[in-house]
Amino acid sequence: MLDTEFFRRWLRAADAAVTREADRLTALDSPIGDADHGSNLRRGFHAVLEALDSPEGAAATTPGAVLVLAGRRLISSVGGASGPLYGTLLRRTGKALGDAPEVSRDAFASALHTGVEAVAALGGAARGDKTMLDALVPAVEALTGGGTFAAARAAADTGAEATIPLLARKGRASYLGERSIGHQDPGATSSALLVAALGTAQGGGPGE
Ligand code: ADP
Ligand code: MG
Secondary structure, three states, rough: EEHHHHHHHHHHHHHHHHHHOEEEEEEEOOOOOOOEEEEEEEEHHHHHHHHHHHHHHHOOOOOOHHHHHHHHHHHHHOOOOOHHHHHHHHHHHHHHHHHOOOOOOHHHHHHHHHHHHHHHHOOOOOOOOOOHHHHHHHHHHHOOOOOOOHHHHHHHHHHHOOOOOOOOOOOHHHHHHHHHHHOOOOHHHHHHHHHHHHHEEEEOOOOO
8 A cells, every 4th residue: 555655755756856867857858848847847846845844745644635735836836838737647646546544556556547637638648749648658557457666667768768759749849840859858758757756665666
C-alpha cells in the first residue's frame, strides 16, 4: 500500500530530480522552445515543497490531499504551459484518490490514468504529438495491470526518447513545424523524471 508519506517522498524526489536536471531540461527547451522548462519546473517543485511544509501542507493527511495541494501550487507558481498541465495531472490524480488514508498500487495506477486523461483534455494533445503525454501514457500503461515502478520508468524513458523523430503538434514546438524533428521533447523528458521519482520514493530505485 502507498501511504501519505510515500506521496510526500515522491514530490521531494521529483523536486530533487528537476533541480538536478534543470539545465538539461532548459537546454532541450532551447532549440524547440523558449529555454525555460528547467527553471519553470525547478520553481514549481520548490513551491510545492514549501506548501507541503506550511500549515496547509501539515493539514494534508491523505495521499489525495497531498497531490491536490501540490497540483494547485504548480498551477499557481509556473507561468509556462507545463505548470497548468503538471498541476492538472497531480490535482486530478489526487481527486481520483479521494480521501483514503492509503491506496493500493492498482488504485494509484487508475487515478494516474484519470490525471493523464485530464492533461490530454486540457492541452488537446494525444500520444505521438511530441509532448509530455509521450512519456506519461506509456508509463500509465506499464503500471496498469500490476506493473512495477521500474517498468513504468523504463516505459517513460523509452517514450521520451521516441519523441526525437516526431513532429511537434502541440505547444511552442509546434510553431517550428518540420524543424521540431530531431529534438527530444523537454516535457516528455521531465515526465520521465517524475515517473523515475516513484521508484526513488519506494526506496531501492537506482538513479535519483
Ligand atoms: P512553455 O512551452 O510555455 O515555455 P514549458 O517550457 O515549461 O512551457 O513546457 C514545455 C513542455 O510542455 C513541452 O515540451 C511539452 O511536453 C509540454 N506541452 C506543451 N503544450 C502541451 C499540450 N498542449 N499538451 C501536453 N503537453 C504540452
Ligand atoms: Mg518553455
